[in-house]
Amino acid sequence: GRFSMGRYMPGAKITSVHGQMQKIEERFIIPMYHPAAALHQPALRPSILADFAKLPEQLNEARAALGRQVVEKKKSTASQNFEKPQQLSLF
Known part of the structure; x- marks a missing residue:
């Protein structure tokens, strides 16, 4: 939120710094909008x-x-054949 971002990046506005990684002291900070x-x-x-x-x-x-x-990128599982899910019923 604004308070925590202000602690590390005083005066910064989320609209201009979101998604941009910055090294501040010995930490990497990536300000982001809350998904909500x-x-x-x-x-x-x-x-x-x-x-x-x-x-x-x-x-x-x-x-x-x-x-x-460094973590290697995993291969996509989208091409794997999965069983079609079955809709459960209440009764």
Whole structure:
């Protein structure tokens, strides 16, 4: 929220810094809109989705900068054949 962002980034506005990773002291900070913001302002939904899509790459960038193991991207399971779910009934 605004309070926690203000602690690390005084004077910053979420509209201009969301989704942008920054190193502050020894920490990496990625300010993001709360997902519920899209419920109140539907126009934010594309920005929120784009910011979340960038997270894996940003986390790997931070891990590499800290000398930690980078996580490999998993292969998509979309092409696997899954059984079609069966709708349950109440009675």
